[in-house]
Amino acid sequence: MGDQRAKDGKNTASDARTKPDATMSGADAMSSHVVTSADVAHAAGVSRSTVSRCMAGDPRISEATRERVQSIAAELGYHVNKIASSMNRRKSDLIGLVTSGLSDPFRIEFLDCLIGEIQQSGYRPLVIDVSDPAQMGRSMLNLLQYQVAGVVVTSGSPSPEIGTHYLRRNVPVVLVNRAGRLEGADVINCDNVLGGQLAADYFLAAGKKRLAFLNVRGGTYSGNVRGESFVSRLAPHLASGQISFRTLVCDSADYDGGFAAGLKYLVERENAPDAVFCAKDHIALGLLDAARFELGLKVPDDVSVIGFDDIVAARQGAYQLTTVRQSPQSLARMTVDRLHRRIGGESLGDERLILPVDLVVRKTA
Amino acid sequence: MGDQRAKDGKNTASDARTKPDATMSGADAMSSHVVTSADVAHAAGVSRSTVSRCMAGDPRISEATRERVQSIAAELGYHVNKIASSMNRRKSDLIGLVTSGLSDPFRIEFLDCLIGEIQQSGYRPLVIDVSDPAQMGRSMLNLLQYQVAGVVVTSGSPSPEIGTHYLRRNVPVVLVNRAGRLEGADVINCDNVLGGQLAADYFLAAGKKRLAFLNVRGGTYSGNVRGESFVSRLAPHLASGQISFRTLVCDSADYDGGFAAGLKYLVERENAPDAVFCAKDHIALGLLDAARFELGLKVPDDVSVIGFDDIVAARQGAYQLTTVRQSPQSLARMTVDRLHRRIGGESLGDERLILPVDLVVRKTA
DNA sequence: TTGTATGCGTTATCAA
């Protein structure tokens, strides 16, 4: 089954030898041979270059040849080998997606949108899970091995050193809802500061007295900013002693963490907070369930709760969570837009982009 | 900045000309030039083949050279270009993941496990979203363009024609929780039949009289099997007129669908079912919320509910859903195991694998 | 154990 394909140019003289094969256009003629552009070229009587141009939709190819070549390609079941193509262009149409597990509800919603956007722009997402932060560097470097066209980081923070690798290779990076400030990378965050203010204002307007902010132990960048902004906004009223504030901590940044925190902090009715701003919606949902079903508290009368993100579950029946909304769609669109423009050669300075948020008032506050 | 690398063999004579460059081993010497195996070869004074072998861990390379070459490679910041490598081997280490959106909770849990397993086996997941079933074929073919080592289908059903393409290319496919029976592909399902039986038995033992099965309009493969098995198990009792059964339908296979169905089917206390088996957990959760919070029904006294999958939310505070559990971990492990073995050349016949399920009794039934 | 030579399938450059 040796060399069935003629290398145009190299041995045009031998074309006659190989021609017979080219006539077996019956498509799937049993051969386990994978059809290449050379096969199509033979069958169509054109050069590989022409085939390549036809497949790529090069405008300077004539209507007639394009159609002929494309139909022959279809007939033969030819598909461009993207690996070979990437090899030649020294760049693939893969976009690296750095994440860590699929447990955070908002991140899932964001990834969902992001994957859609990436696909629509003609790229493909190559997912890489970085559960161990220590592996971040290795993973980012590994992505480079695939000649990715760009990378989106939705978890962890790449070191500056990694940044320079990417800079050197001219591969754009976008950090989403991250702390980092990476040289040559865009950093997109939702307006955590405004979010914290909105929550504070709402609680104050509702006449709440014992306010609290609930976050996971150790905190996350986004959570910390939200909490700090919340407190800052409270400052004047705290100074005048009209209200009190405390920071609550849960052991895991999820429903269970919030649930446990609820049991822990909401028991003693007297001193317990009457308003809790949670760093994330799913923490808030856990807190809510603990408050309502375990402790029999009235929400929002006994305790008022505001979350952050507006995940799908927040809108659902039992919860009706009042929360600060950020839009995964906008986030995804902006992410891909920045990537796209940088890949296209636009040289944007490192930017820190802020997406708007708003307070969605439902029934928990 | 032209040709800094010598092509060994082609122009060994010109090595002298290029040698100087090789001595600039100070790693990141400003150059925007991407380091290749040839650079390492020069610096180490060996051939590219040797570098290739060292990086691949070829056992017939001497300990000494391997170490030297690897340390030089590290120093220079060399990383194998996987695209070039894949081109050569005519196979990448990418595994295609065909899915459709990240909205189904169980599928998300499964994908989470799957991505982990894939990564651990040294592969990388290339995600492809097929929301429009009509695009299934195109997408699967597109995956082939990336020379994927294998594909996992978690949504939709590829046509037999696609199957032959994969067969010809010898690229293994695994269908997970799908109806299909694809030539040369493994099909892994959880034990939907047993699941239906367990639910039926439980309701019967609890003395429920007006049983129902709730599924999305049109049904899904898994859902249908679950429902059919449920009814079959009920058959004897139906025949004797001791119980009644009906099929309920919701408009979307999610929380909202279940919620709406709850409002619709559970209002009239007299004729309403007193036991509902739901095709999926999140449908059950919606139904539960409608029953308890909108209609004020007691669960499981007024109405008893069993779901399917045992998603995380099912275990959470407000729900405590009784459900048929399938393990995303096992599913993922088996999926990757099959893929791995087929990629490794083992020729397994098309198999239909069934994973065990069990009933987790919580508080809704 | 290592080196030499070649080819993988494509695209970009240059020439016609």
Next chain:
DNA sequence: TTGATAACGCATACAA
């Protein structure tokens, strides 16, 4: 508008 040719970076058969 099209064709010939030379990379792209790596891995492997074959030679030594």
